[in-house]
Amino acid sequence: MTAFSTSEATTNKTMPPSDSKHRVTQFMQQLQDEICQDLQRLDGIATFTEDSWERPEGGGGRSRVMREGAVFEQGGVNFSEVWGDHLPPSILTQRPEAAGHRFYATGTSMVLHPRNPYVPTVHLNYRYFEAGPVWWFGGGADLTPYYPFAEDAAHFHKTFKQACDAHNSEYYPTFKRWCDEYFYLKHRQETRGVGGLFFDYQDGQGQLYKGPDANGPAAVYSAALSNIEPRSWEDLFGFIKNCGRAFLPAYVPIVARRQGIDYGDRERNFQLYRRGRYVEFNLVYDRGTIFGLQTNGRTESILMSLPPLVRWEYGYQPEPNTPEAQLYEIFLKPQDWAEWTGAA
């Protein structure tokens, strides 16, 4: 019988099992499969085309795209696993313990651009890293409506809140606020949409964010969870699986409700204009895009998130008292959507 001191037991509990990479990778592929299958059924016309690719420095992936569907003008669902000698500098500053170690990263990410402006764009990403003594999960999902409905925002949030609450009641409020701050376009003073969940550096050991931005959301929200440490690797992996599986029930009912709404040039033009914000966010701020480009990722897969058709217009302002103005005034500011009860 081996005796452990408390701290050794804690360390052990939070260590990944020996088959961690295999299990997470298998889940990420399965998530991609399940999502693609259901989206094809939902669209009814278009199917996903798959490109398998290898990364010269190690790893590869499978990128799946659906185009010109009945529901989805474009949808991309990527799975990838990459490894290499060292993480890029942008990540090492935040996880200095990983310096000098090889890394492994796997994840699934998705962006859907529907045709009908009443159906919101949606994004999902779950990812897992191991590098020497450290490991962590990150991810989330967020909703970007054009002609928004409070009911849809509330349904999306409530579904993810339920998945979070099954693990820890602090997850939803923390990751919801982190999402509002992460998907924020500072130069526009707008959120990207109605948010959802976002988190990073979830390692169960209370390892806080150590990057340069000491007052940024990563520092604040990873500190907010330090009182519930330690969490086991199995706990966290279970949480990730539940979040991943919450996506279809969170989004599909919204598509079903809105897909049949008639629209004309006005709505289409506004949708194309607002898609410009998606491009601005992904190219200027998005960590996943920056990580991909820095690790010599597959450009076509990284930029699959960009919309098929986009418009920019100098000086656009919505007319007061229109649905477009309502988007800006209510839906592009953080709101407690999970508390929404249907009252005006």
Place this chain on the structure above:
Amino acid sequence: MTAFSTSEATTNKTMPPSDSKHRVTQFMQQLQDEICQDLQRLDGIATFTEDSWERPEGGGGRSRVMREGAVFEQGGVNFSEVWGDHLPPSILTQRPEAAGHRFYATGTSMVLHPRNPYVPTVHLNYRYFEAGPVWWFGGGADLTPYYPFAEDAAHFHKTFKQACDAHNSEYYPTFKRWCDEYFYLKHRQETRGVGGLFFDYQDGQGQLYKGPDANGPAAVYSAALSNIEPRSWEDLFGFIKNCGRAFLPAYVPIVARRQGIDYGDRERNFQLYRRGRYVEFNLVYDRGTIFGLQTNGRTESILMSLPPLVRWEYGYQPEPNTPEAQLYEIFLKPQDWAEWTGAA
């Protein structure tokens, strides 16, 4: 009589005159006026609309936009002058002498997005900085064709080469290469177009680039000119004026030659697709955009460079032996366009 040592005389010669800011600002406004006037005449239908704006931290500008013209689907010409307590970190790392000093910056910038895919997009920017003991000019102009003509690329380069050669025979070869390296999309392994001129940190004192990227183009090309130092402020200002005035003769004849060429959906679709590269460059790499967003610049004016309509397409590859393939094979790699003689 005061006696100067050689080094004091040198310092004096390269110091700006007392009315430097006023003179450069006046020139930048005049350049905006001249360009707008000629572009309106060339377009024949659309006119520029002006927004004057003030920057709360100091300064302001005038943004002019032309939309839905006969020639120009969108064109933006900005003038701005801004000042403040300190330059943003991205510039201070390259000009550490400016730390702790107030700054003044003025410039004119322009991007034109023509409607006809046979007419190239064009960009121009000239700028001037003063901050404590340092001052410098930067700028350039570059051409981005969709359905390219060697004759047009050669005309554009030869016109700017002439403007450069009137000042120093090392300018054109140095600033042409700097342009090829600056307007390079690493993630696509493509130049933005056929280039032109690009330069920065021209201060006449042989002050080299001191930023973190010791082997980057700014370090290499500012060192390449150190053997022709010192140059006076008046020399450099004269050079900037000549470059600015070379724009209309460099570009207008190209528009005149190509504006009448018929095109259909194939050419329009390819143009919209290639405009995506312009967005990728401006949001991911462009220093002017980053400076603007970091200094709390006017977002609408900074992003006026983005095209009015853009398309992304996963996995697009031009068909071999087509005009689209020729763009990639010949025109999106650095070429000695000023040497072009019309031979195939």
